[in-house]
Amino acid sequence: MKALRCAAAAGAVVLLAACGDDGGGASGGRPVDGKTFTMAVPGDPGNLDPHFTSLSVTGQVDRFLYDSLLGFEPDGKTRPGLAATWESTGTTAKFTLRKDITCADGTPLTATTVAANIAFVGDPKNSSTRIGLYVPAGVKATADDAAGTVSVTSPTADAFLDRNLGALPIVCAKGMADRAKLKQSSDGTGLYTVSEAVPDDHYTLARRKDVTGPVGLPEKVVIRVITNETTTANLVLSGEVNAARFTGPDSQRLQGDGFLKRDVLAPTGELWFNQKKGLPTADPAVRTALVQSLDLKQMQQVFTSGRGAAPTGLVAPANTPCKGDNVTGNVPGLDAAAGKAVLSAKSPKLTVVWGATGGAGAQAAAELLQQQWQAAGVRVELKSVTTTQVGQIAAGQLAWDVAMFPIGVTLPSQLVPFLSGPTPPDGANFAAFDNKAYAEAVAAAQKLTGDSGCPQWDAAEKAVIKNLDLVPFANSNLPVVARGAELELTEGDIDPASIRMLG
Known part of the structure; x- marks a missing residue:
């Protein structure tokens, strides 16, 4: 029997994170059993295989299905997960598993299976999107089933090796042997299993029959795909949806008694410049002129509907261990005349993609960008992209010049595969960056x-x-706003073990 030991029980993310302080409010009521927890997500999660996704929405769904070696408290500190104890250096890590872990089909989770997960993701030939993010390329993982230990050796230093390995969702043996079943199903040690998958509509998860938990842990979870935030807010108000994340002003309608709010501060406004050979944005002079032609302060105001803040870095501010301001003084200020002098001469044509799930603010910011760049002599084609298409861009499958969407991480080391190294399909460097100063600084950081x-x-x-x-x-x-349920966030997502249905 899988006992849920506490509200922060074992359980383990990319593209969003950073838990902030509790935004206040309370859902009211007392925990009751037998209820269904319904949450809304802004896009279809697509492939549910946790080793082949880079989408935050999929990461949230997988939190219900899979556990990881380490868990994380709301303040970002590590706690035991599948591993009871662990130790690490920059190149080695050792995890000792808990003795009571079972997969959804009742079979024990072995150290051999955990080691196979790590080795699979770390093998470049498998093209996992988690390589370099959670698992360094070329790692060696060995298991001692009798002792319940997994030992990992990395050929390269990783400053946060234990945290990164510890965040990898662990797939059970049958799923490792037949990965096709994981696309719309699951094989993990999580609290829930997939009972129904209807792409672009809903996913139904059933609580494992061997899970015993505190009063209020939902029997069933329904994840509804709702792309319109106004519709989502209306459904929360009516009680048809218990929880959702909001990017726009609709969350302001969900306040007062009966609502629970958990704040999440995240770097959401980011411009990526594709540097694939032959593209206009591979030219540093063009990139400089483009940035000079943009009023970034106005972009911030429009993108966040006036409720945002200036960024200080690339990592979720509440969870990153490094608190420096890396933006101020490193981005050219507004100089429309200088930008136009370069761009009007070159007259580049750019395809700008922007994340459609960013809400009305994202669309308004994209249109503002188009307006300001066209005034500088740039021919701009805007293309909104769905969550699935963002994944295709990350996989190198769609053409683009400039992208406006975030890559959300909680550690600076997790950005390395996106900002350097091989391009898709051999790696995650989808914008083809080749920044030697970045690589040198990373090499120095990884030694510590x-x-x-x-x-x-x-x-x-x-x-x-x-x-x-x-x-x-x-x-x-x-x-994240909830009604009819209590919950906590870890790593920026809803922690399934913390959910309590109220009545």
Whole structure:
């Protein structure tokens, strides 16, 4: 029997994070059993295989289905997950598993299976989107089933090796043997299993029959795909949806008694410049002129509907161990005349993609960008992209020049595969960055463990921003609002073990 030991029980994310302070409010009522928890997500999660996604919405769904070696408290501190104890250096890690872990089909989770997960993701030939993010390329993982230990050796240093390995969702043996079943189903140690998957509509998850938990843990979870935030807010108001994340002003209608709000501060406004050979944005002079032609402060105001803040870095501010301001002084200020002098001569044609799930603010910011760049002599084609298409861009499958969407992480090391290294399909560097200063700073940072390498990590971020590979322009509060349920956030997502249905 899988006992749920406490509200922060074992359970383990990319593209969003950073828990903030409780926004206040309370749902009211007392925990009751037998209820269904319904949450809304803004896009279809697509492939549910946790080793082949980079989408935050999929990461949230997978939180219900899979556990990881380590868990994380709301303040970002590590706690035991599948592993009861662990130790690590910059190149080695050892995890000792709890003895009571079972997969959804009742079979025990073995150290051999955990080691196979790590080895699979770390093998470049498998093209996992988690390589370099959670697992360094070329790792060696060995298991001792009798002792319940997994030992990992990395060929390259990783300053946060234990946290990164510890966040990897672990797939059980049958799922590892037949990955096709994981696309619309699951095989994990999580509290729930997939009972129905209807793409672009809803996903139904059933609580494992062997899970015993505190009063209020939902029997069933329904994840509804709702792309319109106004519709989502209306459904929360009517009680048809218990929880959702909001990016726009509709959350303001969900306040007062009966509502629970959990704030999430995240870097949401980011401009990525594709540097694939032959593209206009591969030219540093063009990138500089483009940024000079944009009023980034106005972009921030429009993008966040006036409720955002200036960014200080590329990592979720509440969870990053490195607190430096890496943006101020490293991005050119508004100089429309200088930008136009370069751009009108070159007259580049750019395809600008923007995340459609960013709400009305994202669309307004994209249109403002188009207006200001066209005034500078740029031919701009705007294309809104769905959550699925963002994943296709990350996989190198769609054409684009400039992208306006965030890559949300909680550690600076998790950005490395996106900002350097091989391009898709061999890696995650979808914008084809080749920033030597960044690589040198990362190499120096990886030799140090934990936050002792923060000066080097800050230098790495500054190198990317100063070279205008990636330009952050807005942090946003993306609150999760709940009604009829209590819940907590960890790593920016709803922690399934914390949900309590109220009545």
